[in-house]
Every structure is written in structure tokens, then in C-alpha cells.
Amino acid sequence: MKQIAAPKGWAQLLLTPPATPWAALRSVLAAGPAATMQTLIDAGLRGRGGGGFLTGEKWRITATSDAEVKYAVANGYESDPAVFTNRLLLEKNAQAVVEGLAAAALAVGAREAFIAVRAEYTEAIRALEAIVHNAERDGVLGANVLGSGRELYMSVRPLQGSSMIGEETVLLKALAGKRGQPEQTPPYPSTVGYLGKPTVVNNVATLAAVTWIISNGAAAFKQIGDPAEPGTALVQISGSLTNAGVMEVPTGTPLAEIAAAAGGPAKGATIKALLIGGPSGGFVPANLLASTPYSGGGLATVGAHIGSGALLAIDQSVAIPELAAMLTRWCADEACGKTIPCRIGTRRLAEIGQRFVDGLAGPQDVQKLHALAADVADSALCAHERLTPSPLLTGMRYFEREFVPAGVAAEKSGAVVGRSE
Ligand SMILES: Cc1cc2nc3c(=O)[nH]c(=O)nc-3n(C[C@H](O)[C@H](O)[C@H](O)COP(=O)(O)O)c2cc1C
Numbered sequence: 001m002k003q004i005a006a007p008k009g010w011a012q013l014l015l016t017p018p019a020t021p022w023a024a025l026r027s028v029l030a031a032g033p034a035a036t037m038q039t040l041i042d043a044g045l046r047g048r049g050g051g052g053f054l055t056g057e058k059w060r061i062t063a064t065s066d067a068e069v070k071y072a073v074a075n076g077y078e079s080d081p082a083v084f085t086n087r088l089l090l091e092k093n094a095q096a097v098v099e100g101l102a103a104a105a106l107a108v109g110a111r112e113a114f115i116a117v118r119a120e121y122t123e124a125i126r127a128l129e130a131i132v133h134n135a136e137r138d139g140v141l142g143a144n145v146l147g148s149g150r151e152l153y154m155s156v157r158p159l160q161g162s163s164m165i166g167e168e169t170v171l172l173k174a175l176a177g178k179r180g181q182p183e184q185t186p187p188y189p190s191t192v193g194y195l196g197k198p199t200v201v202n203n204v205a206t207l208a209a210v211t212w213i214i215s216n217g218a219a220a221f222k223q224i225g226d227p228a229e230p231g232t233a234l235v236q237i238s239g240s241l242t243n244a245g246v247m248e249v250p251t252g253t254p255l256a257e258i259a260a261a262a263g264g265p266a267k268g269a270t271i272k273a274l275l276i277g278g279p280s281g282g283f284v285p286a287n288l289l290a291s292t293p294y295s296g297g298g299l300a301t302v303g304a305h306i307g308s309g310a311l312l313a314i315d316q317s318v319a320i321p322e323l324a325a326m327l328t329r330w331c332a333d334e335a336c337g338k339t340i341p342c343r344i345g346t347r348r349l350a351e352i353g354q355r356f357v358d359g360l361a362g363p364q365d366v367q368k369l370h371a372l373a374a375d376v377a378d379s380a381l382c383a384h385e386r387l388t389p390s391p392l393l394t395g396m397r398y399f400e401r402e403f404v405p406a407g408v409a410a411e412k413s414g415a416v417v418g419r420s421e
């Protein structure tokens with residue numbers, strides 16, 4: 001998996017291994033759980049798995065539980081099949097992920113921790129297993145963590161299955177060898193998680209950021225990127241740009257700057273939109289790229305979200321309705337089927353989308369699509385359903401002319417639909 005070199009001046013903290021391995025873990029042991037969690041809160045670190053929850057606050061919930069048994073889990077499953085940011089991170093900087101997970105476990109009071117990773121990421125698994133094995137051999141992990149008297153056992157857990165395994169409640173069931181369908185939340189895993197015990201679950205990039213923050217301080221982290229959601233993010237760049245691969249981007253960077261850093265439009269291409277967030281992401285049209293920052297807040301204002309970290313550049317040769325319908329169909333296929341509004345609703349959304357592609361959509365399909373999208377989002381048990389309408393909704397919002405059915409076009413031009421005169 002290729003890394004795209006970032007422009008000079010862009011902090012590269014996730015893909016750069018720590019200068020001194022285990023220094024962050026030593027600092028955690030010296031500072032203690034409360035100070036470690038306060039550092040993460042002061043840093044303003046938000047989860048990189050899509051939800052954007054404050055990491056230090058999440059750890060506090062598990063830490064304050066008086067349960068005897070707790071767990072810590074690194075989520076490296078990476079559910080979007082076109083995204084490899086977690087894979088590259090684990091291949092280049094598994095050390096920071098392992099240290100971040102050890103910090104999480106020690107802070108919340110867990111004696112066991114798992115690194116869940118896609119079974120096909122063999123190079124990443126080898127790197128992780130080597131680090132964990134050597135750490136146990138050297139007394140860094142195990143019965144007496146760095147001589148502190150604390151106990152911590154860690155294992156690498158390859159998983160394989162549908163894209164839903166990335167969702168944390170499914171992930172925890174998969175780790176326990178159970179059939180995976182999301183659970184209603186709350187309660188969140190931080191209180192009821194693996195085997196029913198309080199469990200802190202963090203994306204692997206969040207944990208790599210934890211290691212950097214502990215080594216470099218909350219103030220240094222806050223100076224990077226958007227002050228409201230500081231740090232960097234790993235972005236999977238693909239489509240009609242000159243370079244494809246993974247780029248580490250300071251949060252808040254305008255989308256146009258990211259596209260330029262990836263070499264700008266591929267030869268002969270004119271970019272008409274970026275799809276941000278993966279198969280349930282949102283289209284951002286070319287005229288908004290300079291003013292839209294790559295951040296949870298910035299993307300929300302235009303109907304997109306960070307999601308899986310995918311940035312797909314779309315050129316003039318692509319018909320937005322066709323791409324939106326295909327993505328909706330993929331999301332409908334991936335729905336786990338637990339809740340009827342999602343199982344049936346996402347399928348009906350995909351069918352409406354296809355009617356636009358086939359030129360069979362009537363004016364009623366525009367209203368139906370909006371009404372169904374609202375119902376689907378309102379009844380969502382998990383974010384999969386809530387976000388599935390995004391490509392069709394943002395496609396219609398910004399590329400209405402490509403969707404407008406013949407009947408609506410005729411109405412707008414003053415003609416009367418359905419009469420021959
Ligand atoms: C359908 C779906 C898929 C998800 N896939 C992933 C994933 O591949 N990796 C991930 O870390 N989080 C994924 N999440 C989010 C997790 O449920 C969870 O919020 C995250 O792992 C928490 O870590 P963080 O606080 O560090 O972001 C997914 C959520 C949903 C609803």
C-alpha cells in the first residue's frame with residue numbers, strides 16, 4: 001500500500017514510529033491513569049474510527065466502573081474494502097498502536113487487551129505479533145509490566161467477515177466467536193462490552209495518536225490542525241487524481257489543498273466532485289472544495305462525513321446518479337438485516353436510485369427518496385443505516401440536473417406532465 005508524501009510542513013505523527021520505543025508506556029506508568037486521561041482530554045483527541053468521540057472521556061467511563069474485569073480493544077478491522085489506511089499504519093507504525101493500546105488498558109484498569117485486525121493484513125499481523133512477542137519476552141508486557149507490578153496480556157486477533165465487523169459491538173461479538181449484528185446503544189461498550197464487561201474500544205489511528213500525545217504533550221498536539229478537532233487524519237486517496245494512496249493530513253485542511261497535494265487532477269481529467277467518507281459518504285462539488293475543511297464539523301456542513309477516511313475524486317466522465325445508486329446498493333447488500341427499516345428501506349432506496357439511472361424516475365420519486373431517506377435515518381439502529389442515504393441525498397443536492405426526471409424537467413419548463421397537447 002502506497003503512502004503519498006505530504007507537503008513540507010504537514011505534521012506526520014501517525015506514520016512516524018516513536019523515537020524511543022516504550023517511552024510513552026513508561027510515561028503512562030509514571031503519571032498514573034488519571035493524569036494520562038487528563039492529558040488526552042487536554043489534547044482534545046477525538047476517535048479516528050468515524051464517530052469522533054473524545055478519547056479521554058471514553059476511557060474515563062470505563063476507568064470509573066468498579067467492575068473487577070475490564071478489557072481494551074484496538075479496532076484495526078477497517079470495514080471499507082477500498083480503504084487501507086489502518087493497514088498502512090500497522091505496517092509502518094505498529095509500535096505506536098501497541099503502546100497506545102497498552103496505555104488504554106493500564107489507564108482503564110484492564111489486564112487483557114486485543115488487537116482486532118483484518119485476517120488478510122498478513123504483513124501487519126506479523127509486525128504486531130513480533131512486537132507483542134518481544135515485549136512479553138523483555139518484561140514490557142505480561143505479568144509485571146516494566147517492573148510496575150501491573151499485569152497486561154495482549155494478543156493479536158485476525159478477523160474475517162462482512163464490513164459490519166468494524167462496528168464496535170459487532171467487533172466485540174466476533175472476538176467472542178459469536179454471530180455479529182450491532183447492539184442497540186447505549187449501553188456502550190465502555191460500560192457493557194466484551195463478554196459483558198466494560199471495554200474501551202479505539203481505532204488503531206486513535207491509539208497511535210495517544211502514543212504521540214503522551215510523548216510530545218497535549219499542547220503540541222493541539223497546535224496541529226483544526227483546534228476544535230486537532231491532530232492529523234489518514235486519508236485514502238483514489239479516483240481521478242494524479243496520485244493514489246494514503247496521505248496523512250492535518251485536520252481542517254481544505255479539500256482543494258488535499259487534492260492538490262495528491263498531484264491535482266489526473267491527466268486530462270476535470271474534477272467535478274469528491275466523494276468523502278466511503279460508500280455511505282457525501283459528494284462535495286468542485287465549487288465547495290476550497291471552502292470545505294477536512295474535519296468532522298466542516299464536512300457535516302456540506303452533508304459529508306469523515307467515515308472510513310476515503311476521498312474519491314470524480315471526473316466529468318462519471319454520472320453521479322449511477323455512482324450514487326451503486327453505492328446505495330452496496331450499503332443495502334452489507335446491511336446486517338437485524339432491523340426491518342434498514343433491511344427493507346436501504347433496498348428500496350437503491351431501487352429508487354436505479355430508476356434515476358435508467359431514466360424511469362418520475363417526479364414522485366424525488367419526494368419518495370427524500371421521505372424514505374428521512375425515515376431510514378430516523379429509525380437507524382446503527383450508523384450504517386443512518387448514513388446510507390448520503391450519496392443519493394448529496395448527489396441530488398449538488399447535481400440536481402443529472403437526477404431531474406423527465407417529468408420534473410417538463411414541469412419546471414412550464415409543460416404539463418402526462419398530457420399530449
Ligand atoms: C457500519 C460501521 C462500520 C464501522 N467500521 C469501523 C472500522 O472499520 N474501524 C473503526 O475503527 N471503527 C469503525 N466503526 C466505528 C466503531 O463502531 C467505533 O466507534 C470505533 O471503533 C471507536 O473508536 P474511536 O473512538 O477510536 O473512533 C464503524 C461503525 C459503523 C456503524
Ligand code: SF4
Binds near residue numbers: 181182380382383
Ligand atoms: S441499522 Fe442496518 S446494519 Fe444496523 S443493525 Fe439494523 S439492519 Fe443491521
